[in-house]
Amino acid sequence: MDIHEHQAKAILGEFGVPVPRGGLAYSPEQAAFRARELGGRAVIKAQVHSGGRGEAGGVKLCDDPEAARAFAIELLGQTLVTKQTGAYGKRIDRLWVEEASDIDRELYLGFVLDRKSERIMIVASASGGMEIEDLAEEAPDSLIRMVIDPAVGLADFHARELAFRLGLSGAQISEMVTVLRACYRAYRDLDAMMVEINPLVVRPDGTLVALDAKMSFDTNALFRRPEIAALRDPGQEDPRESYAFDHNLAYVGLDGDIGCIINGAGLAMASMDMIQLAGGAPANFLDIGGGASPERVCQAFRTVLSDTNVRVILVNIFAGINRCDWIANGVIQAYRDLNLNVPVVVRLAGTNVEAGRRLIAESGLPIVVAATLAEAAEAAVAARAQGIAAQ
Incomplete structure (x- = not known):
C-alpha cells in the first residue's frame, strides 16, 4: 500500500528525519493561506501516488500567496499524467504547501527489501533528484548498496561508512547517521516495503533535510x-x-x-502465460485463495467484471483445500445472479472434480x-475471437 x-x-x-515545514491544502484559498503562513514563498506539490511529478508539471515554486493560489487552481481536480501513472494518470485532490529550501547538494536514499539476501538493503547515491531507474541507467557507478544483517540492525x-561514501563530512555525518537510523526504524517497526527520500538535500549551511519522501507498506501486515x-x-x-482489496x-x-x-x-501465473501462448491477453491476476465458498467465487466474478474490458472469464482451479463442487456452485450462482453476458470457461481438477463437473453439466448453463x-486457454481465446467477430 x-x-x-x-x-x-x-x-x-x-x-x-528532518523535514521542511508545510501544510495541506484542499482548495486554492487554503493553498494561499498555507503559503502566507510560511512567509509567502512556498513550493506547491500535487499529492498523487507517483514519482516524476515535477517533470509532469505537478510541482512549482511560488513566490507569493497569490501565485500559490493560481497554481492550485490549475492543479486541483485535474489529472496528473507522469511516466509512472500510465496514460490515465492520477487525480489531484490535495496539495502539499511547503517552505522553500536552498539546495547545495542532492542525495538519493532508499530502503528496500532485497529478496535475494532476504534482508533490508540501503540504496544510496550522491546523484539525488533523479528517479532510481534513471540513476541505474545514467549513473550506475553512483549507486551504493548496503545489506543490513537483521541480527545486528543498522549500527x-x-x-x-555510508555517509563517508556519499562525500559528507563534519557534522553532516552525525546528521546522516540520524536520518539512516530513523528510516531503518520506520521501515522495520511499521512493516514497510520501501522507504525513499529523493532528494535528501544538503543545504548551504550544511544541514540535511528530506525534500521528498515515499513509503509503501506490506498489505498483508495492515491488520x-x-x-x-x-x-x-x-x-x-x-x-x-x-474493489478487490475491500473484498479481501x-x-x-x-x-x-x-x-x-x-x-x-503459481497457477495464476501459469494460466496467464498459457493465455498469452494461445494468442490472448489476461485482464488481471486474481488468486481466489484456499477454502473458497460459493459466495467468495461470486464475489471474484464481480471483481473481474468491474473491468469493462473483460470479454471472457477463465476459471482455473486445482482443488486441494478448495473443493471443485464449491467452485462449481459459485460459478453457477455467479452466472445466474449477475446475469452474465460474457463466455465462461472452467477448468477443474483435484478434490471432488467429478462432482464439480457434474454440477456444471446439470446446470444447463x-x-x-x-x-x-x-x-481452457485455447477455448477462452476462441470465445473472445467469436465475440469480437459477432460485433
Whole structure:
C-alpha cells in the first residue's frame, strides 16, 4: 500500500528525519493561506501516488500567496499524467504547501527489501533528484548498496561508512547517521516495503533535510498496523484493485480482456502465460485463495467484471483445500445472479472434480468445461475471437 508524500514525511519526521515545514491544502484559498503562513514563498506539490511529478508539471515554486493560489487552481481536480501513472494518470485532490529550501547538494536514499539476501538493503547515491531507474541507467557507478544483517540492525558505524561514501563530512555525518537510523526504524517497526527520500538535500549551511519522501507498506501486515491502514487513499488506486482489496481478494489489474479467476499464485501465473501462448491477453491476476465458498467465487466474478474490458472469464482451479463442487456452485450462482453476458470457461481438477463437473453439466448453463489448462486457454481465446467477430 502506497501513501502520500505528506504522510510519509509526517511518519519519518516522528522517527527523527528532518523535514521542511508545510501544510495541506484542499482548495486554492487554503493553498494561499498555507503559503502566507510560511512567509509567502512556498513550493506547491500535487499529492498523487507517483514519482516524476515535477517533470509532469505537478510541482512549482511560488513566490507569493497569490501565485500559490493560481497554481492550485490549475492543479486541483485535474489529472496528473507522469511516466509512472500510465496514460490515465492520477487525480489531484490535495496539495502539499511547503517552505522553500536552498539546495547545495542532492542525495538519493532508499530502503528496500532485497529478496535475494532476504534482508533490508540501503540504496544510496550522491546523484539525488533523479528517479532510481534513471540513476541505474545514467549513473550506475553512483549507486551504493548496503545489506543490513537483521541480527545486528543498522549500527552507527554502518551509517557513518555510508555517509563517508556519499562525500559528507563534519557534522553532516552525525546528521546522516540520524536520518539512516530513523528510516531503518520506520521501515522495520511499521512493516514497510520501501522507504525513499529523493532528494535528501544538503543545504548551504550544511544541514540535511528530506525534500521528498515515499513509503509503501506490506498489505498483508495492515491488520496489525491500523494507524497505517487509515492512511490509505482509495482514490489513488486502480478502481478494480481497490474493489478487490475491500473484498479481501488478491487482484492485480492488467491490460488484456480475458478475466482470470484462479487459486494459487503459481497457477495464476501459469494460466496467464498459457493465455498469452494461445494468442490472448489476461485482464488481471486474481488468486481466489484456499477454502473458497460459493459466495467468495461470486464475489471474484464481480471483481473481474468491474473491468469493462473483460470479454471472457477463465476459471482455473486445482482443488486441494478448495473443493471443485464449491467452485462449481459459485460459478453457477455467479452466472445466474449477475446475469452474465460474457463466455465462461472452467477448468477443474483435484478434490471432488467429478462432482464439480457434474454440477456444471446439470446446470444447463452455456459454461465451457475444459479438461486441461491448455484447452481452457485455447477455448477462452476462441470465445473472445467469436465475440469480437459477432460485433
